[in-house]
Amino acid sequence: MENKQSSSPASFVDSTVVPGDVVLDLSSMTNQTIKLGGGLRQDCDAISAMKAGTLRFSKPNKYWIESSQKRYVPCVEDTILGIVVDSKADNFLIDIKGPAMGFLPVLAFEGGTRRNIPKFEVGTLLYLRVVKANFGMNPELSCTDASGKAAEFGPLKDGYMFETSTGLSRKLLSSPTCPVLEALGKKLSFEIAVGLNGRVWVNAASPDTIVVVANAIMNSESLSGAQQIIMVDHLLQNIQ
Amino acid sequence: MEGRLANSWRLTVNDKNFIKTALLSEIRIDGRKPFEYRKISIKFGREDGSSEVQLGQTRVMGMVTAQLVQPYRDRPKEGILSIFTEFSPMADPSFEPGRPGELAVELGHIVDRGLRESRAVDTESLCILAGKFVWAIRIDLHILDNGGNLVDAANIAALAALLTFRRPECSLGGEDGQEVIVHPPEIREPLPLTVHHLPIAISFGFFSNESILVIDPIHNEEAVMGGRMTTTVNANGDICAIQKSGGEGVPQRVIMQCLQLATSKAASITKQIKDAVEVFNTERALQKIKRQPTSTGDDVREKQNL
Numbered sequence: 001m002e003n004k005q006s007s008s009p010a011s012f013v014d015s016t017v018v019p020g021d022v023v024l025d026l027s028s029m030t031n032q033t034i035k036l037g038g039g040l041r042q043d044c045d046a047i048s049a050m051k052a053g054t055l056r057f058s059k060p061n062k063y064w065i066e067s068s069q070k071r072y073v074p075c076v077e078d079t080i081l082g083i084v085v086d087s088k089a090d091n092f093l094i095d096i097k098g099p100a101m102g103f104l105p106v107l108a109f110e111g112g113t114r115r116n117i118p119k120f121e122v123g124t125l126l127y128l129r130v131v132k133a134n135f136g137m138n139p140e141l142s143c144t145d146a147s148g149k150a151a152e153f154g155p156l157k158d159g160y161m162f163e164t165s166t167g168l169s170r171k172l173l174s175s176p177t178c179p180v181l182e183a184l185g186k187k188l189s190f191e192i193a194v195g196l197n198g199r200v201w202v203n204a205a206s207p208d209t210i211v212v213v214a215n216a217i218m219n220s221e222s223l224s225g226a227q228q229i230i231m232v233d234h235l236l237q238n239i240q
Numbered sequence: 241m242e243g244r245l246a247n248s249w250r251l252t253v254n255d256k257n258f259i260k261t262a263l264l265s266e267i268r269i270d271g272r273k274p275f276e277y278r279k280i281s282i283k284f285g286r287e288d289g290s291s292e293v294q295l296g297q298t299r300v301m302g303m304v305t306a307q308l309v310q311p312y313r314d315r316p317k318e319g320i321l322s323i324f325t326e327f328s329p330m331a332d333p334s335f336e337p338g339r340p341g342e343l344a345v346e347l348g349h350i351v352d353r354g355l356r357e358s359r360a361v362d363t364e365s366l367c368i369l370a371g372k373f374v375w376a377i378r379i380d381l382h383i384l385d386n387g388g389n390l391v392d393a394a395n396i397a398a399l400a401a402l403l404t405f406r407r408p409e410c411s412l413g414g415e416d417g418q419e420v421i422v423h424p425p426e427i428r429e430p431l432p433l434t435v436h437h438l439p440i441a442i443s444f445g446f447f448s449n450e451s452i453l454v455i456d457p458i459h460n461e462e463a464v465m466g467g468r469m470t471t472t473v474n475a476n477g478d479i480c481a482i483q484k485s486g487g488e489g490v491p492q493r494v495i496m497q498c499l500q501l502a503t504s505k506a507a508s509i510t511k512q513i514k515d516a517v518e519v520f521n522t523e524r525a526l527q528k529i530k531r532q533p534t535s536t537g538d539d540v541r542e543k544q545n546l
Contacts, residue, residue, distance in 0.1 A: 083252050123253040160258040160269065201254070207262035215271050 037064025038075035068167025072197035074139035081195030110150035159203030183232040282516040289405030297387025302397030319366020332386035354472035358480035362434035388459035395441035406430035
């Protein structure tokens with residue numbers, strides 16, 4: 001423990017951490033605001049890891065732990081894809097692949113008032129943002145960005161949604177663009193929405209394209225960049 | 241039914257519509273043609289009579305065990321064949337632990353009917369002493385992952401496990417010739433079961449009014465489809481069983497079409513199972529020969545210790 005706290009915090013970034021590792025020491029980082037993402041918790045001055053994975057840092061001040069799993073642990077400011085399961089007077093109940101149902105307040109829409117509560121059929125697919133993710137509470141979701149604008153959030157029409165691991169969905173969102181999307185995008189035109197909870201929605205003009213894109217993404221999980229490009233080329237040859 | 245219901249609430253409206261519209265132009269979400277079967281891989285465990293079948297995402301483990309029991313009163317000269325299913329909650333969140341669901345019971349029945357009613361396994365050869373001792377063969381089917389079409393995968397797992405199962409050899413002895421002696425496998429080579437033919441279950445899914453037919457539906461399609469039918473046929477083209485449980489009605493013409501498709505698929509699946517069993521058997525035979533060197537290896541080690 002001693003030597004971990006004395007080591008500089010930057011040394012843990014991009015390296016593998018396991019639960020219990022103290023990755024950051026706040027006492028040595030005064031006058032800084034940092035944001036904690038998934039897998040990190042704060043005990044007084046120590047920021048420790050709660051799950052195994054790679055510690056990531058994004059400028060200016062966000063830290064999170066990346067790992068790949070089938071279930072999603074909600075985390076504030078993640079953008080996710082949720083499925084409406086039920087609607088109550090105050091909240092929509094949303095399945096987010098997590099340990100608990102997400103609550104989407106009926107007023108959490110741009111210009112939302114009691115008068116214009118949207119109606120969602122059970123099974124509607126929504127693009128959402130996680131607002132609160134506290135222990136022992138259902139995570140709270142929202143269909144607006146931080147400034148109250150609808151941005152891109154809200155129901156997704158048509159298309160096809162499939163499930164991936166959380167690791168793959170993060171890879172799809174990384175920049176520079178993931179090779180599989182790059183290769184697909186050169187030949188096909190399609191719309192895609194990636195939720196950090198391991199759900200991906202794809203839409204295109206023809207069902208052919210959707211199926212090819214969906215399968216290419218699902219196959220790309222364990223492939224390297226070069227292999228992904230070869231796999232995509234191979235798939236595209238098959239449909240032409 | 242609960243399995244299917246639980247599946248359907250996780251499925252979005254988008255997916256349901258997409259699956260249906262894509263099928264209108266003969267496209268399935270995993271890129272298959274409507275009458276294309278998924279890739280089957282058959283693996284065997286270290287012990288005789290255990291198999292693991294992977295059909296796309298679906299994984300089923302089969303395990304065959306035998307026990308000496310008293311036969312049923314009305315059939316004193318016949319062995320007993322029974323099938324048990326285990327739906328692990330790990331396979332699908334909708335499977336509850338403990339009490340077997342409707343799907344589990346139905347699956348057990350379909351596999352059981354296919355094997356027993358068609359007399360695929362020769363039960364008479366399992367008799368040792370009429371009215372006293374027969375072998376009871378127990379097939380356990382564990383669903384490890386639900387990717388749809390559990391019935392077909394479970395059926396293949398059961399067949400593969402049965403084909404590799406070996407029961408210990410028995411003989412009658414004692415003073416009155418009424419005592420059963422079970423020979424340990426080291427002394428007498430265990431015997432395989434007599435399997436006359438392989439009844440292969442092939443499932444079909446039917447989609448609403450457009451009368452769209454698909455073979456080997458995956459779990460998303462199962463949640464959307466209006467009806468399913470499982471036909472059990474063997475490679476000779478004999479129909480062993482047909483199961484049509486609820487859902488939409490199907491015209492006779494479609495059933496005939498299904499049977500034709502099933503017969504051709506059954507032939508290729510039978511070949512795959514037989515090939516896999518053959519590979520396993522030769523490997524096992526080779527291992528038996530190699531047993532000698534390992535014992536000398538032990539000797540060497542002992543000498544070193546000394």
